[in-house]
Amino acid sequence: MSRILKKSIYVVAGARPNFMKIAPLIKEFQKEKINFKLIHTGQHYDYNMSKLIFDNLGIPEPDFHLNIGSASHAVQTAKIMLEFEKILVKEEPSLVVVVGDVNSTLACALVAKKKHIEVAHIEAGLRSFNMEMPEEINRVLTDQISDILFTTEKSAMINLKREGISSDKIFFVGNIMIDSLIMNLEKAKELNSLEKYELKKNNYALITLHRPSNVDKKEDLKKLLNIIKFLQEKIKIFFPIHPRTKKNLELFDLEKDIENMNLYITKPIGYLEFLNLMMNSKLVLTDSGGIQEEASFLKIPVLTARNETERPITIDEGTNTIIGNDIFKAKRYIKEIFSSNYKKGKDIEKWDGQTAIRIVQVIKRKFNI
Numbered sequence: 001m002s003r004i005l006k007k008s009i010y011v012v013a014g015a016r017p018n019f020m021k022i023a024p025l026i027k028e029f030q031k032e033k034i035n036f037k038l039i040h041t042g043q044h045y046d047y048n049m050s051k052l053i054f055d056n057l058g059i060p061e062p063d064f065h066l067n068i069g070s071a072s073h074a075v076q077t078a079k080i081m082l083e084f085e086k087i088l089v090k091e092e093p094s095l096v097v098v099v100g101d102v103n104s105t106l107a108c109a110l111v112a113k114k115k116h117i118e119v120a121h122i123e124a125g126l127r128s129f130n131m132e133m134p135e136e137i138n139r140v141l142t143d144q145i146s147d148i149l150f151t152t153e154k155s156a157m158i159n160l161k162r163e164g165i166s167s168d169k170i171f172f173v174g175n176i177m178i179d180s181l182i183m184n185l186e187k188a189k190e191l192n193s194l195e196k197y198e199l200k201k202n203n204y205a206l207i208t209l210h211r212p213s214n215v216d217k218k219e220d221l222k223k224l225l226n227i228i229k230f231l232q233e234k235i236k237i238f239f240p241i242h243p244r245t246k247k248n249l250e251l252f253d254l255e256k257d258i259e260n261m262n263l264y265i266t267k268p269i270g271y272l273e274f275l276n277l278m279m280n281s282k283l284v285l286t287d288s289g290g291i292q293e294e295a296s297f298l299k300i301p302v303l304t305a306r307n308e309t310e311r312p313i314t315i316d317e318g319t320n321t322i323i324g325n326d327i328f329k330a331k332r333y334i335k336e337i338f339s340s341n342y343k344k345g346k347d348i349e350k351w352d353g354q355t356a357i358r359i360v361q362v363i364k365r366k367f368n369i
């Protein structure tokens with residue numbers, strides 16, 4: 001039970017990248033004996049996308065599971081709103097904490113705010129300035145209605161102020177996903193994933209691709225397959241494939257294009273295994289947001305198959321380079337990596353494993369806990 005707060009704090013998570021962000025917060029709430037409830041919207045529902053990651057991170061069973069599943073953006077967002085409102089009506093929490101930029105983030109923030117419940121957004125202020133990304137829409141709108149905005153890097157504060165958000169709501173606390181990484185590094189190191197997947201340290205590339213802008217159209221997906229084709233001539237590739245990408249490879253009849261490549265394809269893997277395979281890889285090719293940050297922290301070269309990033313610090317201080325789907329850029333940077341001329345990356349401010357502590361301090365101050 002909480003010491004002062006009679007009502008609980010609701011923590012919302014829905015999709016795989018959210019889970020790494022709530023795990024350290026929950027641990028800190030438990031340590032500080034702060035009363036909270038966990039809500040899983042069920043946006044991601046496959047065992048490997050959800051339960052396996054929960055187990056890896058030691059996240060407790062959710063108090064509420066909304067079982068939403070996949071649907072169009074409108075339907076998914078609307079269903080989450082309907083179901084989340086039902087549980088807010090039962091017992092109004094003091095605060096709703098949302099993380100990241102997925103549909104669950106915006107849907108729950110909106111419902112809470114309209115019920116005059118305070119909203120805290122972890123990972124606020126990141127901007128790709130590309131409103132065609134569903135995540136960018138989710139980020140901009142969530143930030144506009146949040147009462148407490150926790151940021152991971154300095155660019156976020158500048159973006160939020162430009163959008164008229166008052167600086168007394170903004171707290172530069174660092175990167176909570178890096179808390180998860182640091183907490184789990186030793187456990188991840190102990191796994192023998194290299195043996196399991198027949199890989200050699202520093203002698204394979206790790207790939208993840210799932211963005212609609214990369215995988216929903218055949219011609220875009222083919223451009224990425226060209227990059228993969230070039231890369232696999234140089235090094236073995238390990239590719240845990242996202243359900244969206246798998247479906248589209250089948251739909252566009254592109255499976256045959258990768259059949260004979262130097263490629264190990266598998267379904268999505270657990271968090272600890274993924275960490276192990278990231279830290280032992282030669283390079284990472286991805287279109288994920290979080291992996292740009294994790295690879296930068298681990299100082300593993302990361303090539304991002306997007307035209308921009310909402311996480312510019314990973315380029316300026318980390319190991320990230322934006323290559324889009326441009327084969328020429330890909331070749332240039334892959335060659336740099338192989339000749340050891342690629343940038344090495346630096347330590348990034350407040351990516352130090354203490355972010356959840358800083359967040360909970362702010363919440364305690366604000367709510368007199």
Ligand code: UD1
Nearest residue numbers: 015016017043044045046049070101102103134135243244
């Ligand atoms: C979502 C997030 C994205 C995040 C990504 C990480 C939004 C708008 N997008 O995108 O920001 O980077 O998660 O994975 O919230 N599917 C399954 N099993 C699952 C989950 C999804 O098979 O457990 C399938 C769905 O049927 C759907 C596709 O994967 O066809 C896409 O799922 P969806 O949740 O719509 O978006 P993601 O692409 O995963």
